[in-house]
Amino acid sequence: MTAPLWTLDDFLEATGGEVRGDPSNEITGISIDSRTLQEGEAFVAIIGDRFDGHDFVDKAMENGAALALVGEDRIDDLPADGRYVVVPDPLAALRFLGVAARQRTDARIIAVTGSVGKTGTKEALRTCLEACGKTHASVASFNNHWGVPLTLARMPADTEYGVFEIGMNHAGEITPLVQMVRPHVVVITAIEPVHLEFFGSLEKITQAKAEIFSGLEPEGFAVLPRDSSQFDLLSFLATASNVRNIRTFGTNELADNYLIDSTITETSSLARAMLFGTDISYMIGAPGDHYVKNSLAVMTAVVLVGGDLELAADTLANVHAPKGRGETTELHLSDGTAQLIDESYNANPASMRAAFSVAGAAETRGDGRRIAVIGDMRELGADADALHAELAEPLTVAGFDLVYCVGTHMRALWEKLPEDIKATCVEKADELIDVLPDEVRAGDVIMVKGSLGTGMGPLVSTLKKAYPLVEEERSED
Missing domain, CATH: 3.40.1390.10 (MurE/MurF, N-terminal domain)
Known part of the structure; x- marks a missing residue:
């Protein structure tokens, strides 16, 4: 029982x-x-x-x-x-319950934060560690003042591995959360210009993310991104927080664990890396350079909590992009299919570039086109328009044939685009509800992305409803 x-x-x-x-x-x-x-x-x-x-x-x-x-x-x-x-x-009582759950378990705990890649990294850690033992992890993006204690309170006493995502919008938010979680390993995925409206600089974002060191268990490990422009500051802040053990991941030999080579396909990523002195090749079941880079952090953390490296590498093939964060769906038209890439959950400059790259690697078929439907990136502060405009180059390099823009700040990008790829620029996403389904044709690759508040999700739902699987159509009759 x-x-x-x-x-x-x-x-x-x-x-x-x-x-x-x-x-x-x-x-x-x-x-x-x-x-x-x-x-x-x-x-x-x-x-x-x-x-x-x-x-x-x-x-x-x-x-x-x-x-x-x-x-x-x-x-x-x-x-x-x-x-x-x-x-x-009740919320304070939930926190007390979370603290009690942490106190009663012998689980090895990992906490993940970063400007981008938190949820994908958390899910990859969950997948890899489930192959090693009984694992408990955050649901969706439960990473805030109620999500973290709720996840703790749900953790069974006999859990062997725990994975917690910790987010923030303002300074001081991570400290109380990580001190409840008390991880043995902390992972910082990346530092990027996100929430600049509240911080003003990358350095201040770095300082806020570095709060995660304050809850690290004695003799615990910090896993840091060696390629980051903020690495030196992160390393300094870790040392200042009495973190004795730092391990790094990155794309060159300056990192402890580093990428040797990678290939991005339409549906997966192939990587070869040097991990803990072992030259290892593996496949990730999701396409994208960001998945490859974060896989290095994942396997570093898995080994540091006692997991098996080769088993983790094999298990990464089961990691797939979740809904709103790169999930791929086939749209079924009368004369063929189109590919929909759902990136509608959120957006910032780094994740936009990553999404462009993934869409650029996806193959169009026949007369199909590569279509971007992109909404405003929120909370970027005074530089918002400039940061949007800077996306013009990576967008065109990715080979998009048609671009729909949504939002006030996207107007700055729109004005930088070549005339021959401009579709339309609107203020609100719902203005495209009746437009997009008629635009899709067989062979297209359509990528939808924007900050959550921009409301891009309903556009994804509209396209799925307009072109469902044949089985779904029959089930509705």
């Missing part, structure tokens, strides 16, 4: 809560969403920017929640027959 994630006694000890009603003695999971909550899970009624979890407690009870963790100032507003653990602040 599988042990529960939490017993009620352990849950109460961790949160300091008071029982009201008759909660279950066994808790199988932790949820903050009443829509996806499974029977036996605890529902945590956190208060977010748009929703108050207390408004959904009754739904959680209907769905079979073991209990609801609720605020003492809201208990009188809730159904009297509910199953509750009452605390002063």
